[in-house]
Amino acid sequence: MKKLIQILPLIILVVAVALLVIKITSDSKGGKGVNYFESRALGKQIPVLKLPTSVDAENGIYKDGYSLVNVFASWCTSCMYEHPLFAELSGLENLKLVGINWRDKRADSAAWLKKHGNPYDVIAYDELGKYGISLGIRGVPETFLVDPEGIVIDHVRGNIDEGFINKVKDIVK
Amino acid sequence: MINLGQILLSIPLAISAIQFFSGAFSWGFSQQRLTKWLFASLTVCFAFLTYKYVVSDFSYLNVFENSHTMKPLIYKITGVWGNHEGSMLLFIFILSLYSFLFCIFSKSKNKDNILFFQGFASFLLLAYIYFASSPFEVNSYYKEGVDIQGLGLNPLLQDIGLAIHPPLLYLGYAGFSLCFSYALVALKDNIDPQIFANEIRNYSLFSWSFLAFGIALGSWWAYRELGWGGFWFWDPVENSSLVPWLLASALIHSSIYTRKFGGYALLTVFLSLATFIFALTGFFLVRSGILSSVHSFASDPNRGLFMLAIVFILSAYSMYLFGRNLFSYHKESNYHYTILSRQVHIGINVVIFLALTITILLGLFYPIILEVFNIRSISIGEPYFEKVFLPLSILLAVVAVFTPFIKWHKNKLSKIVRALPSLVSSIVIAFVIQHYFSNIGNFALISLICGLWLFISMLELYVLRIFDDRGKITRGLNVLFLSHGGFGLLIVFITLLVTQQSKVESIISKNNAYESDAAKIELLNSEISKRDNFLYQSAKFKLELEGGQVLELNPENRVYFPDVKKTYEVDIKSDHFADYYMVMGKSEMNEEGDYEFPVRFYIKPFIMYMWLAMFMIGLGGLIALIPKRK
Numbered sequence: 001m002k003k004l005i006q007i008l009p010l011i012i013l014v015v016a017v018a019l020l021v022i023k024i025t026s027d028s029k030g031g032k033g034v035n036y037f038e039s040r041a042l043g044k045q046i047p048v049l050k051l052p053t054s055v056d057a058e059n060g061i062y063k064d065g066y067s068l069v070n071v072f073a074s075w076c077t078s079c080m081y082e083h084p085l086f087a088e089l090s091g092l093e094n095l096k097l098v099g100i101n102w103r104d105k106r107a108d109s110a111a112w113l114k115k116h117g118n119p120y121d122v123i124a125y126d127e128l129g130k131y132g133i134s135l136g137i138r139g140v141p142e143t144f145l146v147d148p149e150g151i152v153i154d155h156v157r158g159n160i161d162e163g164f165i166n167k168v169k170d171i172v173k
Numbered sequence: 174m175i176n177l178g179q180i181l182l183s184i185p186l187a188i189s190a191i192q193f194f195s196g197a198f199s200w201g202f203s204q205q206r207l208t209k210w211l212f213a214s215l216t217v218c219f220a221f222l223t224y225k226y227v228v229s230d231f232s233y234l235n236v237f238e239n240s241h242t243m244k245p246l247i248y249k250i251t252g253v254w255g256n257h258e259g260s261m262l263l264f265i266f267i268l269s270l271y272s273f274l275f276c277i278f279s280k281s282k283n284k285d286n287i288l289f290f291q292g293f294a295s296f297l298l299l300a301y302i303y304f305a306s307s308p309f310e311v312n313s314y315y316k317e318g319v320d321i322q323g324l325g326l327n328p329l330l331q332d333i334g335l336a337i338h339p340p341l342l343y344l345g346y347a348g349f350s351l352c353f354s355y356a357l358v359a360l361k362d363n364i365d366p367q368i369f370a371n372e373i374r375n376y377s378l379f380s381w382s383f384l385a386f387g388i389a390l391g392s393w394w395a396y397r398e399l400g401w402g403g404f405w406f407w408d409p410v411e412n413s414s415l416v417p418w419l420l421a422s423a424l425i426h427s428s429i430y431t432r433k434f435g436g437y438a439l440l441t442v443f444l445s446l447a448t449f450i451f452a453l454t455g456f457f458l459v460r461s462g463i464l465s466s467v468h469s470f471a472s473d474p475n476r477g478l479f480m481l482a483i484v485f486i487l488s489a490y491s492m493y494l495f496g497r498n499l500f501s502y503h504k505e506s507n508y509h510y511t512i513l514s515r516q517v518h519i520g521i522n523v524v525i526f527l528a529l530t531i532t533i534l535l536g537l538f539y540p541i542i543l544e545v546f547n548i549r550s551i552s553i554g555e556p557y558f559e560k561v562f563l564p565l566s567i568l569l570a571v572v573a574v575f576t577p578f579i580k581w582h583k584n585k586l587s588k589i590v591r592a593l594p595s596l597v598s599s600i601v602i603a604f605v606i607q608h609y610f611s612n613i614g615n616f617a618l619i620s621l622i623c624g625l626w627l628f629i630s631m632l633e634l635y636v637l638r639i640f641d642d643r644g645k646i647t648r649g650l651n652v653l654f655l656s657h658g659g660f661g662l663l664i665v666f667i668t669l670l671v672t673q674q675s676k677v678e679s680i681i682s683k684n685n686a687y688e689s690d691a692a693k694i695e696l697l698n699s700e701i702s703k704r705d706n707f708l709y710q711s712a713k714f715k716l717e718l719e720g721g722q723v724l725e726l727n728p729e730n731r732v733y734f735p736d737v738k739k740t741y742e743v744d745i746k747s748d749h750f751a752d753y754y755m756v757m758g759k760s761e762m763n764e765e766g767d768y769e770f771p772v773r774f775y776i777k778p779f780i781m782y783m784w785l786a787m788f789m790i791g792l793g794g795l796i797a798l799i800p801k802r803k
Contacts, residue, residue, distance in 0.1 A: 006499050009492040016538075017485045023463060023545050024477050077324050080314065 039155040040136045046146050047134040051100075054123040061122060062150045065094040066172050069144040070120075070160075071132055073104045074112035076140040082159040086119035089165060095172045099123040102132045102140050145171070178233060178309025181221055185214040185269075186299045192292030204288040205276050211295060212273035219253075219266045222308055226253050231323050234312040235259060241325035243706040243734060251336040252326040257460055258308035260339055264456075265298050267340070268347040271376075275351055281372050283358050290354035297483045305479045328707070328733040328740045334394030338387060342414065345384025346452040349421065351376040353449035353491075356442045359502075360494040366438030366504045370431035373445060375798055377428065381421045382794030388414050389787040400741040400756040402676070402775045404783075407558045412533045413455035419533070420448040423526035425794075430519050433581070435504030437516075439495075440523065442502065446491040453484050463541065513584040518575060525569045532561045567620050570627045570664055573657045577634055592626075595633050599625035612672045620668045627661030648801055656793025663786035666779045673778040681714070682769040692774065693717040697725070699760075699768055707731040709742075710760060712770050716753070726755040728772070752777040 046069070049061045061067065068089065072079040090097055099120035101109045106125060113123075126132055135144065138157060145154035145168060153171070156164055188211045195202040222235075226249045231237040239256045240249055254260040272291040281287065302308075315321060329335075352373045359369040391411070396404040405411060424444035431441040457463075461477025510516040536553045544550050574596075578589045603621040607613040613621070631654045638644040679687040679694065686695035699712035711729040718724075729742040743756040758771040 002500065006496040009496045009499075010489060013485075013488055013492050017481065019542060019545050020463065020481055021478070023541055024461060024474050024481070026545075 039152075039157075041144060041152045042155050044152055045150050046144065046152050047131065049124055049131065051124040051126055051131055053125070055121075061096075061098055061124070062146050065096065065148055067096045067098050067146040068168060069098045069100060069135075069146060071100040071102050071126075071135070071137055071140050071142045073102050073140050074108040075104065078159055079141045080116065082141055082161075083116050083119075085160060085162070085165055087117060089168060090119040090121075092169070092172055095168070096121045100126050100131060100135075102126050102137075103129040176309060176311055178218075178221060178225070179303075179307060181214075181218050182299075182303055182307060182309055185211055185218060185265075186296075186303045188214055189292050189296035189299050192289070193296045196286075196289035196292065204285045204292065207292065208269075208272045208276045208288050211292065212269045215266045215269045219262060222259060222262060223250060223253050226250060229323060231321055232312055232315045233308070234310040235308040237312045237315065237321075237323050239323070239326050241323040241706065241734075244326060244331070245705065247336065248326055248331045251330075254339045255326050255330040255335065256308075258302070258306045258310075260343075261298070261302050261306055261456075262308050263339065264343050264347060265295060265302060267343045268298070268350050269295060271347055271351055275376075279372075281355075283355070283362070283364060286358040286362065287351070287354045290357050291350060294350055294354070294487060297486060301476075301479050301483055305476050325706075325733065325738075328731065328738050329398055331733075332394060332398050334390060334397060338390045338394055341383050341390055342387030345380045345382075345387050346417065346449075346455075348376055348380025348383065349417065349445075349449040349452055352380075352424070352445040353487075356445035357491060357494060359442055360498045363498070363502065365435070366431050366441065366502070367433075367435045370428040370435075370438075370441055374425075374428065374432065377421060377425050377445070377448075378794045378797050381418070381425055382791045384414070384418045384421065385787065385791035385794065388418060389784065389791065392787075393784060396780075397743060397745065398740075400743050402754060402756070402773065402777070404780070407536070407555050409537060410455075410459045412537055412558075413451075413458050416530055416533055416537075417448050417452040417455065419526050419530045420444055420451060423523045423530070424448055426519050426526070427523045430516055434506040434508040434516075436506060436508065437519070437523075438503050439499070443495060446488075446495065450484065450488045450491065453480075453487065457481055457484050458537065508581070510581075511584065513579070513586070513589070515579050515581045518572070518579045522569070522572050525565055525572065529562060529565050529569075532558070532565065563620070567623045567664060570623045570661055573660065574627050574630050576657060577630075577653060592630055595630035596622075596626050599623075599629050602629075606669075610669070610673055614672075617668050617672050620664055624661045624664030624668065628658045628665065629661075631658035631661065648796065648799060652793045652797045654793075655789045655796060659786045659789030659793060663783060663790065666783040666786055669779045670777060670783060673776075675776045677774040678772070680769050680771045682763060683767045684765070685769070687772075691719050694772070694774060696770065699770070707733045710768075712757060712760075712768075714755065714772070716774070718776075724753060726753065726774075728755045728757045730757065730759065747781055750778060752780045 046062060053061070068086075070086065072083070086097060089095060097120045099122070101123055104125075104127065106127075109123075109125075113120075124131070132140075135142070141159065143156045143160050143164075144152050147153050154164075154167070188207055191200075191202060192204060192207040192211065194200060195207070196204060225233055225236050226240050227246065229236065229240055229242045229249070231240075235256065235258050239259070240252045244252070252259070254263040268291070272288060272295070275291070276284070276288060279287075355369060355373050355376075358364060359366070388411075391414070392404045395406065396402075421444075424441065427437045427444060428441045430436045431438055457477065457480040461474065461480060463477060508516070536557060540551050540553060574592050575589060578592050580588075599622050602625055603618055606621060607618055635646075635650060635654050635658075638646055638650060675691060677687065677689070677692055677694065681687055681694060681696050683696055686693065688694075694714055694716050697713040697715050699710065701708070701710045703709070709729050709731045711727055713725060713727050716724050716726060724746055726744045726746060728744045731740045731742060732738070733740065739759075741756050741758070743754055745755075746753045752775075754775040754777055756773050758773075760768045760770050763769050
């Protein structure tokens with residue numbers, strides 16, 4: 001009995017720490033981590049794009065295969081971080097890279113793309129930010145993967161990473 | 174590129190590793206010499222990082238993410254600890270400063286063993302900083318010769334309150350490491366409890382005072398900078414800073430008995446351990462993303478696990494030693510207590526402090542426990558804390574009233590009754606206050622009475638001593654008056670503030686003034702311009718208040734470069750009665766082409782006296798450090 005009482009403080013501590021470990025690991029695995037959010041765009045038809053674009057797209061943007069829609073802006077510093085990653089996807093046959101230039105000036109975005117490279121097949125200029133809002137974005141950057149039927153099948157809020165690039169490559173292949 | 178910062182950081186890591194292994198396996202290195210080297214090398218690291226901030230060297234990611242060349246110099250320097258990595262470096266730097274000062278000035282016989290545990294804690298924390306949260310990570314976007322700018326410090330943190338809040342807070346947290354290390358040594362080598370309690374007295378008081386200042390300053394910053402008009406939000410970070418402070422308050426009281434007669438030895442040791450462990454737990458809680466809060470600026474589950482591992486190692490060892498000595502660590506003393514004695518009085522006090530601590534810990538951990546077992550997710554906030562925490566604090570004040578009247582020996586009821594006249598006067602004053610101010614309900618009345626009772630009884634004691642020719646104003650009396658009297662005043666002013674504050678919300682433009690019985694607010698003029706590193710729109714309002722008082726307030730909204738971050742700058746004017754506090758939201762142009770400003774205006778009565786009371790409480794701890802006059 002005396003022994004039991006002596007190790008009691010240690011037991012309580014171990015239980016408490018075990019609970020915290022479960023909490024942290026389940027948060028990061030079960031999708032409920034810091035980056036977890038409930039996307040309202042996922043599984044739905046992507047809104048029709050009626051914006052001025054950099055190249056002619058009479059048949060509509062999201063036709064002929066998959067599209068990766070990246071909302072970016074020249075004033076957005078996080079966009080600078082993820083930007084080089086898109087270059088890896090720019091040659092893919094079955095994927096169209098769509099840049100939505102959000103709440104930005106055309107001259108600024110042109111200068112920005114000249115400095116950091118332009119991986120996009122099409123750029124749409126969302127100067128008033130309305131298209132971004134209809135996509136349900138909360139800030140920039142956000143990225144949507146759209147299948148050939150125009151359904152959003154993936155949605156990243158914030159920076160994309162290598163893992164996402166590989167995932168896109170697998171899906172599009 | 175050679176990463177000079179990371180190389181510099183590896184030196185203290187190596188020194189603390191040697192310190193740990195040398196102590197654990199008797200390699201024979203001098204703990205004292207290593208402590209001095211550890212401090213010297215950390216000073217170099219900290220100075221190096223500060224220098225990189227001053228010259229805006231954006232090849233370091235930490236500097237790039239948190240600084241900008243356009244920033245005023247003071248905020249370049251304070252930017253060092255305005256982020257997770259830099260603030261951890263500041264923490265370990267201050268901890269090593271304590272070890273260093275202890276090494277030089279302490280005359281303790283157990284110095285080497287204590288320094289060993291200091292080195293152990295430093296080693297764990299440095300490993301965390303080096304491997305998981307280094308401020309010297311290289312910025313991969315940086316290229317030689319390319320002109321790039323930093324992202325800038327969060328404008329909310331560009332404030333004098335934040336410049337000094339973390340250093341003060343860390344002076345508190347890190348100081349408890351000495352109590353912690355000493356407690357481990359005391360358990361391990363079975364040090365006489367009286368010697369132990371005597372030698373940790375100054376460290377615990379000093380750290381306790383600075384933690385109090387740090388918390389008060391954080392609250393003052395939130396009041397001025399966050400613009401929602403409150404001073405305490407029961408936010409997880411605020412709460413987790415309160416936990417070590419409450420435990421330390423219990424510690425400085427229980428150790429009074431341990432010092433005098435060796436009693437409560439286990440309790441004092443336990444509180445010494447728990448205070449530092451919960452200081453580290455606070456870091457873990459808010460930096461791991463397990464709780465979300467305004468301070469969780471580096472939430473990362475891997476870092477969280479690393480921090481948790483450190484807390485676990487230190488606390489597991491502490492609890493192992495504590496359990497082992499559970500039945501053996503005490504001191505026989507010839508002190509015979511009665512129910513009416515200081516020992517019991519201190520005991521009650523400690524129990525209330527522990528109850529307050531548990532209240533907060535429950536609020537912090539209960540939602541986590543529910544979530545782990547998938548029961549449901551809840552959030553615990555103000556109503557819970559106000560219902561549980563406030564009544565206990567008021568009870569604490571009542572217990573504190575009797576401090577000067579209860580002695581160790583030979584207590585007579587007739588002496589204790591001396592606390593009653595001040596009760597009568599405080600009841601009278603409380604009723605007068607209730608008569609003149611509206612909105613004072615029963616609970617507020619009781620807290621007013623209790624707070625006043627504590628303050629008036631201390632004041633009475635003080636004044637009587639001044640007029641007593643034979644009596645001297647002792648250190649103890651000063652401490653009682655400041656810390657306990659300050660606590661009484663704090664309760665009084667918080668009660669008055671909460672019941673008497675008022676708020677006006679309205680949209681005001683040039684042709685559209687606000688008018689009610691309480692106040693008339695009109696817009697005088699507004700301007701948009703540029704200053705330092707931000708654009709701003711400021712508006713000047715003229716206010717006519719109920720009592721015929723007229724004042725002008727000038728709130729401002731800023732957009733900081735380069736990151737388009739917005740802040741809402743409140744304007745506060747004070748007189749001897751209240752703060753007049755105004756903040757405005759984003760302005761919009763109306764059809765006539767005038768700006769419309771959504772404004773919130775608060776009258777915060779007595780709030781500056783509340784800060785003063787907080788300051789008094791902390792000051793008492795510092796006065797207690799002045800050597801006694803012989």
